[in-house]
Amino acid sequence: MTTTVIVGGVAGGMSTATRLRRNDENMDIIVLESSGYVSFANCGLPYFIGGEITERSNLLLQTPQSLKSRFNLDVRINSTATSIDRAAKTVTVSGPEGTYTQKYDYLVLSPGAQPLMPPIPGIETALTLRNVEDTDRIIEYVQATSARKAVIIGGGFIGLELAENLTKRSIATTVIEQAPHIMGPFDEEMAAMVTEHMINHGVTIRANSQVTAIGEGYVAIGDEKVDADIVIAALGVRPASDLARNAGLEVNQRGGITVDSQHRTNDPAIFALGDAAEKTDLISGAGVMVPLAQTANRHGRLVADVITGRQTHSLPVLGTAIIGLFGLAAASTGWNERRARSEGKTIRVIHSHPVHHAGYYPGASSLHLKLIVDADSDSILGAQAVGTQGVDKRIDVIATAMRAGLKASDLADLELAYAPQFGSAKDPINMLGFIADNGRTGEQTRQWHELDDALADGWQLVDVRTKAEYNRGTIPGAINIPVDELRDHVEELRGKKVLVHCQVGLRGHIACTMLTNSGLECANLDGGYITWSYGQRARTA
Numbered sequence: 001m002t003t004t005v006i007v008g009g010v011a012g013g014m015s016t017a018t019r020l021r022r023n024d025e026n027m028d029i030i031v032l033e034s035s036g037y038v039s040f041a042n043c044g045l046p047y048f049i050g051g052e053i054t055e056r057s058n059l060l061l062q063t064p065q066s067l068k069s070r071f072n073l074d075v076r077i078n079s080t081a082t083s084i085d086r087a088a089k090t091v092t093v094s095g096p097e098g099t100y101t102q103k104y105d106y107l108v109l110s111p112g113a114q115p116l117m118p119p120i121p122g123i124e125t126a127l128t129l130r131n132v133e134d135t136d137r138i139i140e141y142v143q144a145t146s147a148r149k150a151v152i153i154g155g156g157f158i159g160l161e162l163a164e165n166l167t168k169r170s171i172a173t174t175v176i177e178q179a180p181h182i183m184g185p186f187d188e189e190m191a192a193m194v195t196e197h198m199i200n201h202g203v204t205i206r207a208n209s210q211v212t213a214i215g216e217g218y219v220a221i222g223d224e225k226v227d228a229d230i231v232i233a234a235l236g237v238r239p240a241s242d243l244a245r246n247a248g249l250e251v252n253q254r255g256g257i258t259v260d261s262q263h264r265t266n267d268p269a270i271f272a273l274g275d276a277a278e279k280t281d282l283i284s285g286a287g288v289m290v291p292l293a294q295t296a297n298r299h300g301r302l303v304a305d306v307i308t309g310r311q312t313h314s315l316p317v318l319g320t321a322i323i324g325l326f327g328l329a330a331a332s333t334g335w336n337e338r339r340a341r342s343e344g345k346t347i348r349v350i351h352s353h354p355v356h357h358a359g360y361y362p363g364a365s366s367l368h369l370k371l372i373v374d375a376d377s378d379s380i381l382g383a384q385a386v387g388t389q390g391v392d393k394r395i396d397v398i399a400t401a402m403r404a405g406l407k408a409s410d411l412a413d414l415e416l417a418y419a420p421q422f423g424s425a426k427d428p429i430n431m432l433g434f435i436a437d438n439g440r441t442g443e444q445t446r447q448w449h450e451l452d453d454a455l456a457d458g459w460q461l462v463d464v465r466t467k468a469e470y471n472r473g474t475i476p477g478a479i480n481i482p483v484d485e486l487r488d489h490v491e492e493l494r495g496k497k498v499l500v501h502c503q504v505g506l507r508g509h510i511a512c513t514m515l516t517n518s519g520l521e522c523a524n525l526d527g528g529y530i531t532w533s534y535g536q537r538a539r540t541a
Contacts, residue, residue: 001026001027001028002024002026002027002028002105002106003027003028003029003030003103003104003105003106004020004027004028004029004030004104004105004106004107004108004307005030005032005091005102005104005106005107005108006029006030006031006032006107006108006110007032007081007091007107007108007109007110007111007243008031008032008033008109008110008111008112008274009031009032009033009038009039009075009077010033010038010039010040010042010110010112011042011110011274011293011296011297011300012110012273012274012275012296012297012299012300013031013033013108013110013274013300014031014038014039014062014067014300015296015297015298015299015300015301015304016108016110016273016300016301016303016304017029017031017067017071017073017075017300017304018067018071018073019300019301019304019305020304020307020308021071021072021073023304023305023308023310024308025072027308028074029071029072029073029074030073030074030076030102030104031067031073031074031075031076032076032079032080032081032091032093032102033075033076033077033078033079034078034079034080034081034111035077035078035131035132035133036077036078036132036133037060037077037131037132037133038062038063038064038067038075038077039060039061039062039067040059040060040061040131040132041058041059041060041061042130042131042293043293044058044059045059045129045131045132045134045135046129046158046161046162046164046165047161047165048135048139049129049135049138049139049162049165049166049169050164050165050166050168050169051165051168051169052165052168059132059135060132064076064077076093076095078095078096079093079094079095079096080093080094080095081093081111081243082094082099082243083243083246083247084107084243084244084246084247084270085101086247086248086267086269086270088103089103089104089105089107089269090102090103090104091104091107104269105269106269106270106271106307107269107270107271108270108271108272108273108303108307109243109244109257109265109270109271109272109273109276109277110272110273110274110276110277110296110300111240111241111243111274111276112130112240112274112275112276113130113237113238113239113240113275113276113291114130114237114238114239114240115128115129115130115233115234115235115236115237116233116235116236116237116238117233117235118235120211120212120213120214121212121213121214122213122214122215123214123233125214125231126153126214126231126232126233127141127230127231127232127233128232128233128234129158129162129232129234130237138230138232141230142166142169142171142230145229145230146229147171147229147230148170148171148172148229149171149172149173149174149227149228149229149230150163150166150171150172150173150174150228150229150230150231150232151173151174151175151176151219151226151228151230151231151232152166152173152174152175152176152231152232152234153176153211153219153231153232153233153234153235154175154176154177154233154234154235154236155175155176155177155179155181155182155183155184155205155207156182156183156184156234156235156236157183157321157323158234159175159177159182159232159234160175160182160183160194160198160323160325161323161325162232162234163175163198163203163325164198164201164203164325164326167201167202167203171229171230172202172204173202173203173204174203174204174205174206174226174228175198175203175204175205175206176206176209176211176219176221176226177205177206177207177208177209178208178209178210178211179207179208180207180208180538181195181207181208181538182194182195182198182205182207183323183330185319185321185332185336185384186330186332186336186384187336187337187338187370187384188535188538188539189351189448189531189534189535189538190330190368190370190384190386190534191538192534192535192537192538193328193330193368193386193534194325194328194330194386195207195537195538196537197325197326197328198325198326201325201326206221206226209221210222214228214231217229219231237275237291238254238255239251239254239255239256239257239275239276239277239289240275240276241255241256241257241276244257244265244270244272244276247267247270249265249266249267249270249272250265250266252278252287254289256276256277256278256287256289257272257276257277257278258278258287259271259272259273259277259278261280261313261314262302262303262306262312262313262314263277263299263302263303263306263314264306271303271306271307273296273299273300273302273303274291274295274296274299274300275289275291275296277299279295279314279316279317280314280316280317281316281317282315282316282317282318282334282402282403283334283335283381283382284343285316288317288319290317290319292319292320292321294320295317298314299314302314315403318333318334318382318399318402318403319332319333319334320332320333320334320395320396320399321333322391322392322395327388328386328387328388329385329386329387329388329389329391329392330384330385330386330391331384331385331386331391331392331394331395332382332383332384332385332395333382333383333395333398333399333402334372334380334381334382334383334399334402335372335381335382336372336382336384337349337370337372337382339382340372340374340381340382345374345375345381346374346375346376347372347373347374347375347381348372348373348374348375348408348436348439348440348445349370349371349372349373349445349447349526350369350370350371350373350408350432350435350436350439350445350526350527351368351369351370351505351526351527351528351530351531352368352369352370352371352428352431352432352435352504352505352527353366353367353368353369353503353504353505353527353528353530353531354366354367354369354424354428354431354504355367355424356387356388356389356390356423356428357389357390357420357421357422357423357424358420358421358423358424358425359424360420361420361421363389363421365387365388365389365390366387366388367385367386367387367389367390367391367394367428368385368386368387368530369383369384369385369394369428369432370383370384370385370527371383371398371408371432371435371436373408373436373439375439377407378407378408378409378436378440379407379408380398380401380402380406380407380408380411383395383398383399390423390428394428394429397414397416397429398411398429398432401414407436408432408433408436408437408440409433409436409437409440410433411429411430411432411433411436412430412433412434412436412437413430413433414427414429414430414433416429416430435505435509438509443509443512443513443516443524444512444521444522444523444524445523445524445525445526446499446523446524446525446526447526448525448526448527448531448532448535448536449535451475451499451525451532454499454523455477455499457497458496458497459496459497459498459499459523460479460493460496460497460498460499461475461477461478461479461499461500461501461525462478462479462480462481462493462498462499462500462501462511463475463478463479463480463481463500463501463502463529464481464482464483464486464500464501464502464507464508464511465480465482465483465502465503465507465529466482467480467482469503473529474529475501475525475529475532478501483502483507483510483511483514486511486514486515487514490514490515490518490520493515493520494519494520496520497521497522497523498515498520498521498522498523499522499523499524499525500512500515500522500523500524500525501524501525501528501529501532502528502529503528503529503530504527504528504529504530504531505524505525505526505527505528505531507528508524508525508528509524511524512524
């Protein structure tokens, strides 16, 4: 009988185990899980802390007993694989009854990731959140200390989800982020929307701040002390790859286990997947670490198929992700603008601020979209979306388009479901395609962060909104000529390079076509006043 041993019993590991059984009724399948729980809903842990999920049992999707009954799996909890003897094909296991050696024909490594704990004085007193036991510790600590003030170190997804849920428990929460802004996968002007929303819901955000020490009842930022009854470190994760490295398996510079397209390591009998394993980036083809549950589950199924004889291969990844915070959703896929520029790409960036369904239908809410396009090939490099409704739909459409190899201009021709309560006759995705096509065929735009250079280069900034809008606030240096009056002022602008802006970009586009057709050089400030405003907030936060 063939024996497959799987190290790790959560997303990737359990997907491998159950798919193996569906493929092969006779295989001996052993799952080693170092914690006391398997197949738990780790993405739901912050929401149990906040009380959104009220029953702890709802987090526990399966038990060793249920997995034995349905799939005939030998699931061993509180069992840690401590070493691998590749020549003998054995794993040394430390379990509840002591240490023993387990033989294997195939070994699957899905150990997940471990919290980053940098060498900050007092960091050992901080709590972390990775599993059910961590969740229990946080809740017990809050209850035992009657905590009223919390500090979360790290402004990534887990840190922000915890900030939301601790706030819902009436705990005043401060998020400290070392980087210039929270939400690392997002660009600064898009992250500023999330920052503003969090602040409006009572969370204190301290970006560009370095924690220097953790003491009794405080967290130090330089000489400043921030009061804290509870401190949680959410600084990101590192691959739990020590077991693989010590066995002589190849790992990359970030500690990710190196695998081929079938998730084999450099030992053909050993596979790796999930947060501990390297993936391939769709855009660059380079190795990348993507610690996402959907990817881990997909690769678990794939590894099981390979072990049982199916010729299949994993596809490159985009890192598509979404977060919900106090009713606001923020999602991203592919590269952000920052990475595209750092990789030397010539890019076109598109900001759009439509409503999520037909504006005349009640309940329309603002949707903020950003598309990053390779200017040389019209390929989509990435996208970001922020809003209260319709965010997941739009980012999923763009991620699907990227997987299918569609160009940015192709978005204009996607047939998307339309009724006024769901979308618009010109869906926000179609509008991105229209804007992309305009850029591809020569329409000039400038980004909010390029404005100062443009003005220094002699461009005349013209605000084409109404006088009332202009009086409520405009970009310094702009003169006001409403778009409906622009034809009467063409000659005043002749001989000048004209940079127009409106609120979101649409009237600016109309103004630019008018001026260009009249023989003037014109560019539109991409995303208009709204994008510029969020950019300023990001820079002054």
